[in-house]
Amino acid sequence: MTQSVLRTGGLARRSFLISGAALVGAALLPRRARADDPPLQLIAAENNVQLLPSPAAPSPLWTYGPQWPLIVRTERGKPFHARLTNKLSDHTAIHWHGIRLPNAMDGVPYVTQPPVKAGETFDYIFTPPDAGTFFFHPHCDTITQLGRGLAGVLIVEEPGDAELFDADVVVVIKDWRLKPDGSFDTLTTDQGAGKAGTFGTRKTVNGLDHADFTVRPGARVRLRVLNVDVTRIVTLAVDGAPAALIATDGNPLDPLPLTPWRLGPAMRADITFDMPREENATVDLSNVWGMTPELLARFHASGEPLPARTDGPPRLTPNAIPQPDIANAERLRVDMSASPASPQLEAWLKETGAPLDAVCRTGRIFWALNRTPWPGQSHEKLPPPLFNLTRGRSYIFEFANATPHPHPMHLHGHTFQVVASSKEKIVPHLADTVLVAPKERIDVAFVADNPGDWMVHCHIVEHQETGMMGYVRVA
Numbered sequence: 001m002t003q004s005v006l007r008t009g010g011l012a013r014r015s016f017l018i019s020g021a022a023l024v025g026a027a028l029l030p031r032r033a034r035a036d037d038p039p040l041q042l043i044a045a046e047n048n049v050q051l052l053p054s055p056a057a058p059s060p061l062w063t064y065g066p067q068w069p070l071i072v073r074t075e076r077g078k079p080f081h082a083r084l085t086n087k088l089s090d091h092t093a094i095h096w097h098g099i100r101l102p103n104a105m106d107g108v109p110y111v112t113q114p115p116v117k118a119g120e121t122f123d124y125i126f127t128p129p130d131a132g133t134f135f136f137h138p139h140c141d142t143i144t145q146l147g148r149g150l151a152g153v154l155i156v157e158e159p160g161d162a163e164l165f166d167a168d169v170v171v172v173i174k175d176w177r178l179k180p181d182g183s184f185d186t187l188t189t190d191q192g193a194g195k196a197g198t199f200g201t202r203k204t205v206n207g208l209d210h211a212d213f214t215v216r217p218g219a220r221v222r223l224r225v226l227n228v229d230v231t232r233i234v235t236l237a238v239d240g241a242p243a244a245l246i247a248t249d250g251n252p253l254d255p256l257p258l259t260p261w262r263l264g265p266a267m268r269a270d271i272t273f274d275m276p277r278e279e280n281a282t283v284d285l286s287n288v289w290g291m292t293p294e295l296l297a298r299f300h301a302s303g304e305p306l307p308a309r310t311d312g313p314p315r316l317t318p319n320a321i322p323q324p325d326i327a328n329a330e331r332l333r334v335d336m337s338a339s340p341a342s343p344q345l346e347a348w349l350k351e352t353g354a355p356l357d358a359v360c361r362t363g364r365i366f367w368a369l370n371r372t373p374w375p376g377q378s379h380e381k382l383p384p385p386l387f388n389l390t391r392g393r394s395y396i397f398e399f400a401n402a403t404p405h406p407h408p409m410h411l412h413g414h415t416f417q418v419v420a421s422s423k424e425k426i427v428p429h430l431a432d433t434v435l436v437a438p439k440e441r442i443d444v445a446f447v448a449d450n451p452g453d454w455m456v457h458c459h460i461v462e463h464q465e466t467g468m469m470g471y472v473r474v475a
């Protein structure tokens with residue numbers, strides 16, 4: 001199967017091919033939402049997808065559409081309207097990770113909206129203010145729901161930026177906890193949740209061993225890499241052509257020659273390179289985190305060469321993220337630690353009869369932010385916020401990791417600048433999720449300009465759901 005993705009208009013000359021080996025169903029066919037369109041239908045349901053080679057059976061994924069991964073493309077500044085229909089037996093919701101949207105659209109059950117029960121629908125309507133590579137996923141019992149595949153890629157295009165590239169491809173990294181017969185294994189273990197997380201047994205890229213793309217010799221490629229795994233950290237490296245990092249978590253930066261770049265769960269990187277102009281040349285994207293590099297994607301040069309480029313890697317149009325006043329920002333420390341044993345919390349849960357589910361936690365408590373494990377030790381449903389932030393003011397969060405494990409820390413509703421680390425020299429960049437190494441302290445700066453209650457949590461989902469979560473209130 002070969003899937004041809006053609007860009008029309010002035011771009012026809014630079015049409016490109018994505019080889020079928022990279023596709024699960026029509027996963028890479030862009031779906032574009034427009035203001036006058038009927039809503040994009042996202043139907044959360046069980047879908048069988050072949051993830052293990054036969055004779056294993058297709059695996060019973062939970063997805064938003066028949067394909068995995070689902071890729072949705074829309075445009076910055078255009079109203080976006082998606083209708084979630086829940087055909088699962090559990091309740092769910094959609095969190096639009098990294099999008100600076102109104103709080104009521106943030107998709108956090110019990111915090112920003114009631115859960116969407118089985119059989120119900122919910123309309124998400126917002127206008128993405130920033131272009132970039134984003135994704136969406138549920139926010140309650142995420143270990144199960146994201147673990148089983150409930151996630152989609154949301155590409156917000158910047159009008160005009162598409163012309164900078166000859167090819168625009170998406171690489172989605174996700175592992176799966178599968179038994180050899182294709183069915184799901186237990187998605188969490190105490191052993192994993194209390195340490196580095198429970199790893200998948202089957203690693204995939206776009207649902208396959210690795211992705212293969214065919215592009216024309218000389219093509220300028222934009223590679224959007226998303227780590228949507230619940231646990232695994234990867235380190236990206238490109239071999240075969242000089243590559244540059246052009247966006248972090250969707251946010252453009254001055255092109256930076258690519259040196260191995262870490263991507264924790266939920267983090268994204270946009271990379272560009274020019275395909276060598278020789279027919280049959282290859283370029284590899286690999287994960288060099290472990291001892292032996294792991295191939296994630298391979299690009300094959302084929303067809304008529306495009307004219308050689310003489311300019312350097314292109315600069316994407318920047319997003320209008322408010323600039324924090326770093327000199328006058330208030331500094332707030334977010335301590336990441338193992339949880340103190342929490343008999344009070346256990347007692348509260350028993351006493352109120354709150355089902356585990358009602359506070360979006362799963363299983364035991366292992367972790368805490370500022371010594372308070374989510375959902376805190378309160379008799380109300382929600383614990384108090386970690387911090388009350390004044391709307392319009394600049395803040396620096398100092399994420400301080402007192403644990404022996406790395407944690408990708410995510411803040412909702414805002415895009416922050418990663419400004420400093422106690423361990424290494426940081427290239428300042430914008431992000432919504434930052435990987436904090438063991439014993440490291442990282443400063444991120446932002447303007448609290450978006451009113452509402454915004455979650456702060458580790459995106460190793462087992463850590464999030466066993467205590468490493470809280471929220472800030474912007475008012």
Ligand code: C2O
Pocket residue numbers: 095097137139266410412455457459
């Ligand atoms: Cu991607 Cu609170 O999550």
Ligand code: CU
Pocket residue numbers: 406407408458459460463464468
């Ligand atoms: Cu963590």
